[in-house]
Amino acid sequence: RKEVEQDPGPFNVPEGATVAFNCTYSNSASQSFFWYRQDCRKEPKLLMSVYSSGNEDGRFTAQLNRASQYISLLIRDSKLSDSATYLCVVNRGNDMRFGAGTRLTVKP
Amino acid sequence: EAGVAQSPRYKIIEKRQSVAFWCNPISGHATLYWYQQILGQGPKLLIQFQNNGVVDDSQLPKDRFSAERLKGVDSTLKIQPAKLEDSAVYLCASSFILLRELFFGEGSRLTVL
Numbered sequence: 001r002k003e004v005e006q007d008p009g010p011f012n013v014p015e016g017a018t019v020a021f022n023c024t025y026s027n028s029a030s031q032s033f034f035w036y037r038q039d040c041r042k043e044p045k046l047l048m049s050v051y052s053s054g055n056e057d058g059r060f061t062a063q064l065n066r067a068s069q070y071i072s073l074l075i076r077d078s079k080l081s082d083s084a085t086y087l088c089v090v091n092r093g094n095d096m097r098f099g100a101g102t103r104l105t106v107k108p
Numbered sequence: 109e110a111g112v113a114q115s116p117r118y119k120i121i122e123k124r125q126s127v128a129f130w131c132n133p134i135s136g137h138a139t140l141y142w143y144q145q146i147l148g149q150g151p152k153l154l155i156q157f158q159n160n161g162v163v164d165d166s167q168l169p170k171d172r173f174s175a176e177r178l179k180g181v182d183s184t185l186k187i188q189p190a191k192l193e194d195s196a197v198y199l200c201a202s203s204f205i206l207l208r209e210l211f212f213g214e215g216s217r218l219t220v221l
Contacts, residue, residue: 004150032207043199043212044151087150094206095164096141098150 001026004090006099014107017078021102023088024070032091033064035073037084038101044087047073078106110134112213114200120219126188129216133181133202139163140177141210142185143199151199157183158206190220 006023013019025033033050048055050062050071061074071090075082085101113132121127133140138159143151154173156163159180168175172191177183187194197217201210 006150034209043215044210045212046209049209089210091207093164094158095153095156096207096210097153098143100150 003027003092003097004088004099006086006088007102008100009102009104011102011104012107013078013104015078015080017106018074018076019078019104020075021073021086021088021104022070023072023090023099024068025088025090026069027090027092028066028069030069030090030092032089032096033062033071034089034096035060035062035071036087036089036098038087039084044098047086075104078104080106080108082106112200112202112211114198114213114216116216117214118217118219120221121190122221123192124189126186127190127218128187129185129198129200129218131183131185131200131213133183133200134211137202137204137211138180139203139206139208140183141199141201141203142175142183143201144196145199145215146196154185154198163206187218190218192220194218195220 035047036044037047038044054063087101088099140157142154145151155165157177175185197215201212
């Protein structure tokens with residue numbers, strides 16, 4: 001089992017749709033979780049941290065399920081500008097491991 | 109605040125040649141990471157420094173890759189000799205402390221012919 005696994009995608013959704021991504025992790029001791037966004041041929045940029053109680057930032061909601069060892073990202077009212085690859089990041093000990101990413105395309 | 113600086117942005121070399129990448133992290137960031145990202149894949153951690161000490165280099169191909177972080181600030185990643193499969197983007201990232209959010213440089217894109 002990979003340390004960090006994501007939905008393979010790609011996700012193709014119309015503008016205004018709600019889309020959700022999941023990311024599972026193998027190390028039950030992990031304590032730091034993030035979602036990053038990566039545009040084509042650009043570096044990853046932090047989208048949001050994921051907190052135990054769940055957290056929201058505008059149209060984006062992140063949740064953590066420790067019992068099942070997964071994190072999720074919900075995007076409401078998708079915009080064309082949300083088209084990107086979404087990467088989940090989970091710590092393994094003191095270092096940070098990335099998933100392979102899920103590609104999202106939002107279409108008019 | 110200045111971001112993470114990397115150079116060169118692009119490098120094309122032939123196999124068996126050597127190459128070096130440089131990274132200057134955000135001022136005050138103790139943790140520095142080098143990731144390798146192959147097209148279509150997520151970033152793969154190569155090496156992580158905490159100040160000038162190595163935290164994890166378990167995925168660094170030590171027969172050809174080396175990295176150092178002198179004085180706990182700048183870092184250099186070297187590949188010698190390069191192979192075709194080393195073609196990738198080499199991303200440097202830094203964080204204020206361990207387990208906090210990472211900030212990435214623009215990356216160094218390597219093509220090995």
